[in-house]
Amino acid sequence: MSDTHKAFPFDEFEPKWQSRWDSEKTFRTPNPGEEGFDTSKPKYFVLDMFPYPSGAGLHVGHPEGYTATDIIGRYKRMRGFNVLHTMGFDSFGLPAEQYAIKTGQHPAVTTAANIENFRRQLKSLGFAYDWSREIATTDPEYVRWTQWIFLQLYSSYFCEEENKAKPVSELEAKGWSREEIDNVRLAYVADTPVWWSPDLGTVLANEEVEEWKGKGHAVERRPLRQWMLRITKYAQRLIDELDTLDWPEGIKLLQKNWIGRSEGAEVVFAIEDRSVTVFTTRPDTLFGATYMVLAPEHPFVPEITTEENKDTVEAYKKACSSKSDLDRTDLNKDKSGVFTGAVATNPVNGEQIPVWIADYVMMGYGTGAIMAVPAHDERDFEFAQRFDLAVLQVVQPSDDSDWQGYTAPGTAINSGFLDGMPTKKAKSAMIHWLVENEKGNRKIQYKLRDWLFSRQRYWGEPFPILWKDGQHFAVSDEDLPLLAPPLEDYKPSGSPEPILTKAKEWVQLPDGVTRETNTMPQWAGSCWYYLRYCDPSNSDRFISKEAEEYWTDEKPGMVDLYVGGTEHAVLHLLYARFWHKVLFDLGHVRTPEPFQKLVNQGLIMGEDGQKMSKSRGNVVNPDDVVKEYGADALRLYEMFMGPLEQVKPWQMKGVEGVYRFLARVWRLAITDEGKVSGKIQNTVCTDKELLRVVHETIKKVGEDIEKLSFNTAISQMMICTNAFTQSETVPLKEFTAFLTVLNPFAPHLSEEIHARTCGSEMLSEIDWPVYDEQALIRTECELVVQVNGKLRDRIWMAMDATEEVAKEKAFASAKVKEHIDGKTIRKVIYIPGKIMNLVAN
């Protein structure tokens, strides 16, 4: 499309309005105490998932969620809310550093350039952000408070009695030793087996491993000393408090499954003079334990293996450790394992059972050891079949299914004192017995691991930690932010030494003090950015008490609405909730949750129905769309595609469709010469039907925005435009009301037309129109008449016609008559204004 074919001059007025909103600070949001702050306005906090500023720039998925929140934000402003809606950049992290290495430029340089490009793109879409609140996680002032929050974690412990975090200073006062305190800090150092990637030069969290492996990076398991965050202490609260949130049930379930709570018991088995603890969810089947399995990495394995089994055990262990993760997930392959030669004693009946090692038992979950009950566990059953181990029935199925491999609840048999008990009762009876005999106890186990929080890379927040004589201590608050030294060479070396160790002068301090050289993962910055939005330039606190109080209300979650993709369903949202809860426990924020309402936008697929990707060549660049059709058309199209949460394919023809709609609105008011059309008249609207459509539109668009049903709001505006087009004249008052409801969707076009037809005030500054109930009322309607549930006729009559009148009219209809002739009317269902169904035979 060449310039001469533009149906309306969006390329002129879109930049014009953008710079006007910018220079007049139209969307600035005042905080309490600031100029323009109005105490009578309620707050509304709407949040986008801030982007990682990649070199590729914005893709069409970004404006989907951003337009949705922009519409909500603009709408709420017009409804008299003080709306907090701003934007920032998640600019630290491994991708930024990999990009810098690839391009040979320092990550600070590429990040700054990328942010600038993102900001340009976002501004070209006319989002009503308060840009004065923009932040980037790499800003030194932001880093300062990220590090400060880390130190809050570092100097806190989880008090089991009160089920909350408290300062470790309380333990000091109680006389706890330094070592004891270090063992309970929420941020602690541990030697743990971690996923290490030589070519990335860093460890990765369990959760990140798959992502980077998918990008072709090697990952291996090795023990390293790392910083961990004690998120497991919050497992139960992270589950329970989901119930207070207005999130999609699917996302809640994902988080619950991730945390993975299971109830059961720990049981202590004896292997000679050693005690091995196993975790089981089925203590009721203890009598059926016919063998035991340890994870190959279990520390007892070398100690209990008999001389004659040593070689096979060693060989098996070696095979397991060299097994890549891929092999392990290559599932449903035959179970493997070897006998250790050792024998364990079943505590409940003294049975001697063989001890095996097998890689189907994971060191990372439970105790790394299981009691195997092959009769009632699929995996154990498969293993027992393979190695010809004893299978003993201890549960009688509740139906006629085969007892072998029966895992559902039933009745205990062959189980001594449990015999005859239903599974549920047998479980608690066994736990009772275990406790009485000091052979075990009730146990709740979580899949959630503590959070591996350190990375060995350069582009992240350094830990504000110093070391002396093997002990760590906090950098004092006044010395924050602690910034990484400028480094020329930040490429991974292939050794697990953090990059920052290369900065020798930075690391070595007087008196034998050294700096911690690990850096934080990208998650750190994104865990609390919404808090900083509330008070972005505060240099005394991460958020002032006043700002925190103002942007919080009585709801459990601070942010009223959070919109973003499902890719963050677990990690980001779980980590942010964890940090927020710690800050809550320590009294720094007054809500227990960060995000009250969460909405996931659906993925936008390529025109071919496939996921957009460079290799498929189906990527749509928003810049191109803006250039061709304008920002309003892009915004409107992305909202018109379908429901926000649904996956939907891109269709360029669809963009043209909404572009044509915008052009129709334009032509309604503006002539080819650029003058106000004579059709627009400042007169009282006498066309009742037109008036009804306009008020219906005001009502529906408002309601649909509240429901986030933007596609149906737009279709109603199209109906309204069609009504205007068909009308002889367009009354200015009603047309302006229409422009006002269109404004959140197509802010540039609506402002421009409004400026030309009414002048004076900016549309963005006026109130949302109020619809007139009277105008909505219909007095007549088309009543649908069915005979035996089938549509036979439509008859005009008064909305409130009585059943008698309606019946009379229905029977008078020839079409109805045809179908009831010779039949007896058995029943009449009449719903005034809607339907009449005659049941006849």
Added chain:
RNA sequence: GGCGGCUUGGCGGAAUUGGUAGACGCGCUCGACUCAAAAUCGAGUUCCUUGUGAGUGUGGGUUCGAUUCCCACAGCCGCUACCA
């Protein structure tokens, strides 16, 4: 394997305290305008064997009436993966 989501014209989708299936848009067809085309405007567009017809993935059920509620099954998409 487990969990979750989805399934409506040629296409994106609309409609639920159960009440006219297919709003709105795309595409297509016809017409107006034009020397012609584009753009624009107007009319039409679920399907077929045009009927007292069929129809919201399939089969059943509840109901005067089901896209909507219940049961069973199938297909597609996403997440997860030996979690004891």
